Amino acid sequence: xxxxxxxxxxxxxxxxxxxxxxxxxxxxxxxxxxxxxxxxxxxxxxxxxxxxxxxxxxxxxxxxxxxxxxxxxxxxxxxxxxxxxxxxxxxxxxxxxxxxxxxxxxxxxxxxxxxxxxxxxxxxxxxxxxxxxxxxxxxxxxxxxxxxxxxxxxxxxxxxxxxxx
Amino acid sequence: xxxxxxxxxxxxxxxxxxxxxxxxxxxxxxxxxxxxxxxxxxxxxxxxxxxxxxxxxxxxxxxxxxxxxxxxxxxxxxxxxxx
Numbered sequence: 355x356x357x358x359x360x361x362x363x364x365x366x367x368x369x370x371x372x373x374x375x376x377x378x379x380x381x382x383x384x385x386x387x388x389x390x391x392x393x394x395x396x397x398x399x400x401x402x403x404x405x406x407x408x409x410x411x412x413x414x415x416x417x418x419x420x421x422x423x424x425x426x427x428x429x430x431x432x433x434x435x436x437x438x439x440x441x442x443x444x445x446x447x448x449x450x451x452x453x454x455x456x457x458x459x460x461x462x463x464x465x466x467x468x469x470x471x472x473x474x475x476x477x478x479x480x481x482x483x484x485x486x487x488x489x490x491x492x493x494x495x496x497x498x499x500x501x502x503x504x505x506x507x508x509x510x511x512x513x514x515x516x517x518x519x
Numbered sequence: 520x521x522x523x524x525x526x527x528x529x530x531x532x533x534x535x536x537x538x539x540x541x542x543x544x545x546x547x548x549x550x551x552x553x554x555x556x557x558x559x560x561x562x563x564x565x566x567x568x569x570x571x572x573x574x575x576x577x578x579x580x581x582x583x584x585x586x587x588x589x590x591x592x593x594x595x596x597x598x599x600x601x602x
Contacts, residue, residue: 382539382545393537396539400542405552408548408549408551411552412554412556412557448533448534460534465535496526
């Protein structure tokens with residue numbers, strides 16, 4: 355029993371290290387886009403990624419064929435969605451004009467290449483809504499509003515809605 | 520559709536730009552916290568089993584002592600008929 359656990363621990367450590375070496379850079383960039391921090395100063399994105407990776411590590415033995423990258427990305431997105439209401443906007447970064455939900459959907463759809471249907475299922479939103487938010491987010495990136503980013507009040511259309519668990 | 524694809528390509532290029540390096544402490548910290556979650560889960564599972572075993576033992580001891588399946592002796596005298 356003890357031997358089996360030691361073997362399992364060693365295998366998990368080995369596989370997880372390889373996974374982090376290969377995938378965490380891309381996930382960190384995604385997290386940095388979400389938190390709108392500059393690429394060289396991103397403590398919030400690092401924190402977000404670290405908790406998502408810790409959860410992925412904890413469920414490593416029970417993935418049962420699920421792609422660990424998918425799991426980590428899902429963990430990251432849901433963590434951001436849960437915490438988005440107290441995320442401020444306007445740190446900098448290319449997505450500073452977007453609200454948290456617009457950033458999340460844009461990053462999942464275009465940077466991560468997740469399908470509209472999966473994004474809708476992940477966030478518990480109707481597909482039409484995901485489509486509309488995605489279109490709005492794209493328009494905001496291509497034609498950013500002039501002047502400083504508007505400080506949207508919490509609970510406004512820009513803020514993230516409750517995500518049913 | 521073509522314009523849509525072009526727009527998507529433009530936005531994707533914006534998103535891909537300026538990637539930072541991965542700090543090495545993220546891996547170590549994730550393993551440390553993930554290991555803690557695993558240990559906590561293991562302890563919780565053990566405690567749950569322990570509680571279940573304890574509850575079953577208590578139930579069997581009570582059942583053997585109280586014998587709830589035995590019909591309790593009748594408190595009333597049956598009616599006297601046919602004599």
